[in-house]
Amino acid sequence: MEENQVFIMDHPLIQHKLTLLRNKNTGSKEFRELISEIAMLMCYEATRDLPLKEVEVETPVAVARTKVLYGRKLAFIPILRAGIGMVDGVLSMVPAAKVGHIGLYRDPNTLEPVEYYSKLPCDIDEREVIVLDPMLATGGTAIDAISIVKKKNPKSIKFMCIVSCPEGIKALSEAHPDVKIYCAAKDQKLNKHGYIVPGLGDAGDRIFGTK
Ligand code: URA
Numbered sequence: 001m002e003e004n005q006v007f008i009m010d011h012p013l014i015q016h017k018l019t020l021l022r023n024k025n026t027g028s029k030e031f032r033e034l035i036s037e038i039a040m041l042m043c044y045e046a047t048r049d050l051p052l053k054e055v056e057v058e059t060p061v062a063v064a065r066t067k068v069l070y071g072r073k074l075a076f077i078p079i080l081r082a083g084i085g086m087v088d089g090v091l092s093m094v095p096a097a098k099v100g101h102i103g104l105y106r107d108p109n110t111l112e113p114v115e116y117y118s119k120l121p122c123d124i125d126e127r128e129v130i131v132l133d134p135m136l137a138t139g140g141t142a143i144d145a146i147s148i149v150k151k152k153n154p155k156s157i158k159f160m161c162i163v164s165c166p167e168g169i170k171a172l173s174e175a176h177p178d179v180k181i182y183c184a185a186k187d188q189k190l191n192k193h194g195y196i197v198p199g200l201g202d203a204g205d206r207i208f209g210t211k
Contacts, residue, residue, distance in 0.1 A: 003024065006169055006181045007045065014041050018162065018184050024202045028209035032085060035134060035207060038184060039160055040150035041090030046130060046160055046182045047074070047094065053146040061080040073097070075127040075154070079104055079145045080117060082204040084162070090132065100124065102131075102148055104141045113141040118148055129154040137196050139171030146176050148168055160201075165196045 020026055021034045053070035056063050074097040078084050087099060105116030121127065131145055142159055149157055157179050158173065164183040165183035167190045172181060187196045195201070 006164075006183070006186070008186055009045055009184050010015055010044055010183065011041060011045075012084060012196050014038055014184050017041075021162070022198065026206075028206060031206045035085040035162065035203070036089035039086035040045075040092050040130070040158070041089075041096050042160055042162075042182055042184065043090040043093040043130075072155070073123075073127045075100055075121050075124055077102055077120065077129055077131045077145065077149055079131065079133040079141055082207060085203070085207040086132040086162075090130070095146070096190075098127065098151075102145045104144055114142040115144065115148065120149065120152055124149070125153045125155075128152055129157045131157060131159045132161075133159075133197060134162040134207075135199070136161040136168035136172065137194055138189055139168040139175070142168070142172050143175040146172075148180060150176075158182060163199055165190055165195055165199075166205065168196075 016179055017034050017038050022032060050065040050072055051070050054065055055068050056065055063131060074094050076087060076090050076097050076099045078087050080101055080103040098121035100120035102118060104113040104115050107114055129149055131142065131149060134140055136142055146159065159179050160182045162184045165187045169181060169186065172179065187199055189197050191197050202211065
C-alpha cells in the first residue's frame with residue numbers, strides 16, 4: 001500500500017521552533033506560542049494550491065494587475081483539545097476561514113478514539129477542510145475525525161499535524177488514501193503507551209498546562 005502524499009516541512013524557522021517545542025523545559029506559555037507560530041508557518045505551505053484570479057488595483061503610482069484568492073473557501077477543524085492550539089496560527093493566515101470542532105479522546109486502555117463532540121460549519125460542503133491535531137500518533141483520532149468530516153461532503157480534506165510517526169502515517173494513509181498529510185517532523189516510532197518517540201510529550205497537557 002502506497003503512503004499518502006506526505007509533506008514534511010523542513011523550513012529552518014519551523015525546525016528551530018520545533019526544537020524549542022520538544023524541550024521538556026519549555027513552559028506552557030512558550031509552548032502555546034510555538035504551536036501557534038508553527039501552525040501559521042505550516043499553513044503557508046498547506047495552502048500553496050489555493051487558486052488566484054487577476055484583478056486591477058490602483059496603487060499611488062499606477063494601475064497594477066495583481067492577484068487575489070479566488071473561488072475556494074476554507075474550514076479548519078481542530079481535533080479537541082490539542083488541535084485548538086493550532087487555530088490562532090492558521091486563522092492569522094486565513095482570517096476568513098470557518099472553524100469547526102471535533103471532540104475525540106483516546107481510551108487509555110484500548111487507545112481507541114471516543115467521539116464526544118462535533119460541531120462543523122453548516123456550509124462545509126462548499127469548503128476545503130484542513131483537520132488540525134499537533135500529534136499524529138496511532139492515527140486513530142485523525143482517522144475518526146476525518147471520517148466524521150467526510151460524511152458532510154467537503155470539497156477536499158487535508159490533515160495538518162506538527163509531529164508524526166511511521167505508524168500514524170501508515171494507518172491514516174490506509175484509512176484515507178485521498179488525504180494529504182502536512183507535518184513538521186516524522187519521528188522514530190510509537191512507544192507502548194501510544195506516545196511518539198522522541199516526540200514532545202502530551203501536547204494537550206503542555207498547551208493547557210494540565211500536568
Ligand atoms: N498525543 C500526544 O499528545 N503526544 C503523543 O506523543 C502522542 C499522542
